[in-house]
Amino acid sequence: MSINLYQTGVSGLLAAQQQLATTGNNIANVNTEGYTRQRAEQATAVGNYNGGNFVGSGTYVQDITRLYDQFSYKEQLLNKSNLGNADSISLDLNQLNEIMSFSSEAIDGSIQRFYQAVNGIADNPNDIGIRNIALSQAKVLAQDFNSLNNNLDQLEKSTNSEIEQMASKISQISLDLAKINEQILQNKDINQTGQPNELLDKRDQLVNELGEYTSVSTIEDTYGVMTVMIGNGATLVAGITPLTVSVEAGNPDPLQTKLQLNSRNGKVALDASKLGGAIAAKIEYRDEHVTQARNELNRLAMAVSQTLNQSQAQGLDLNAKQGQNIFTDINSTVLQNSRVLSSSKNSGDVEGSLKITDVSLVPTNEFTVKYDGSDYIMTNTRDGSTTTLVETTPGVYPTEFGFEFTVNSGTPNANDSFTFRPTENSASLMKVTLNDPKGIAASSAIEVQAGDNNVSNGSVSIVNVTDPEIARSFTDTTNENLTVDVYESAPDVFSYRVFNAATPPPAATIASGSFAAGATAVIDMPPSPAAAAFQIEIEGLPVGQGALARETFTIADAFGSGNASNATLMAATQEEQILGGGKQTFSQALATATAQVGSSASSAELIADTAQALFTQAYNRNQSNSGVNLDEEAANLLKYQQAYQASSQIISVANTIFDTLLAVSR
Structure with a gap:
């Protein structure tokens, strides 16, 4: 009897000791990121049959489990991806909004000052000083366009760098997850109840970190090995086999880098729009918001250049000569050729260009063109509408969008593709080409x-x-x-x-x-x-x-040196509605482009606030079950301490009884 009592006390003592150890471990890790609260699962030992009855034989700890709710964890993971996406796009759009607001104000001011100088010429066409001021203001205006374009270039480059860093981070997480899967596989026997809790916590922490960059879904097999998928189901970790994500140059634009999933057997392109998380936000920001801002800027630069160059061409300068271009010709060979990008996969050798025929009709979006073996089929990326280009003169294909496609040389093959960017490089290549103030054509002919x-x-x-x-x-x-x-x-x-x-x-x-x-x-x-x-x-x-x-x-x-009729017409172009289908002046178009970015930034900020609130709720729900509560652990510590002391007392009583029995037997 005393032996059974002794064993019962020892089992209680050991169980209380493990409970104390588990509670202490929880308290020690209260500030450990990713730690999941553990609990010792205690059970009753099988009773001994004695005297027609089953007498209890004590207790034991059958498992130490994590207080893990997969539903609340997956809810937290989903909201983490949404938050990563919303925070990233909001931060980037705020930066773009600041740049556009500051630069647009500078450009608008330069436009105003240039036209003030032109009005000065209209009042006094003989004044060389005023003519010099007009050319100086024209140079400032061109430089402002160049500067904003350079800022957008830097945003694109920095975003590409961030995308590359995120791809590298995702790849590293993939490698780490595969290693942990391997360790779990080595440490877990399907016939055993214990779990490598610390490894599971580390794995969940890595998955949670991965969720910031992309949307994540997971499947765990009977051995505890996890398969990790990203985006719309692309496998990133297949058990103990990691795959990596890398960046490759875009086609036809190398700067529009693409993501690919790499394995030992090859590589597969990833659809960035379905990846979710911060990396999808970066690609959306680069390909949509920065590109749209750049296209609006390019179109405005094109319109300013073309309008003032045309005004110049209609008048005579002080030497009775036709006015030459003030700014770079929008249909220069370099600009025309830069507007057509050929796919590197083309088997044909076509070299093409785009000539602007009507600035007021030129849109800010790009077009994709595919040669089907007999015709060029042009698709509008904004609405998906298609147009079959019809050749009017040899090698020339007009469009309804204010530009015409010209095949300069070469022959296309079926499935050759091209990208048309009607406004490409207009801001970056905008320069003042008129240097002589006498060359300003103020006089009408x-x-x-x-x-x-x-x-x-x-x-x-x-x-x-x-x-x-x-x-x-x-x-x-x-x-x-x-x-x-x-x-x-x-x-x-x-x-x-x-x-x-x-x-x-x-x-x-x-x-x-x-x-x-x-x-x-x-x-x-x-x-x-x-x-x-x-x-x-x-x-x-x-x-x-x-x-x-x-x-x-x-x-x-x-003609006359005092004739300022053409200068008056040139000054009037400031209020002429040229852009947006003949509905916007230069200043209105600039204000609209800036307001669009500001509106997007404001909307993104609201979405980010909502995403933060949803993530906080999901995190708190998960922590209410899995997080360490010091008050609760303190109460458990006291409870298990008392159980330990009580079990010790059982052992003491068993010893006393045993000693008494020994004494009687002597």
């Missing part, structure tokens, strides 16, 4: 003077001057008194003719025709087959009273 006897609201205006020098010669030399007369030849029908009034009557007709009320007539001068140097437009209701009462307009040479 020709002007229209209405006859003194005209009484209607009809008017003739000069439009689309392509060669002001020839236009001037045509009105001043070829035709000394170029005249347009108009009258109502029939109800609501107006007839016109263009002739040289200096020629003895009857003067030969240079051009003639008619138009209906509400319409206009646009006439090429010189007429075909000569190349038109300018056009005249007749509009309104020039009502005359028959052949002897025609309304007349004289077109004459207007």
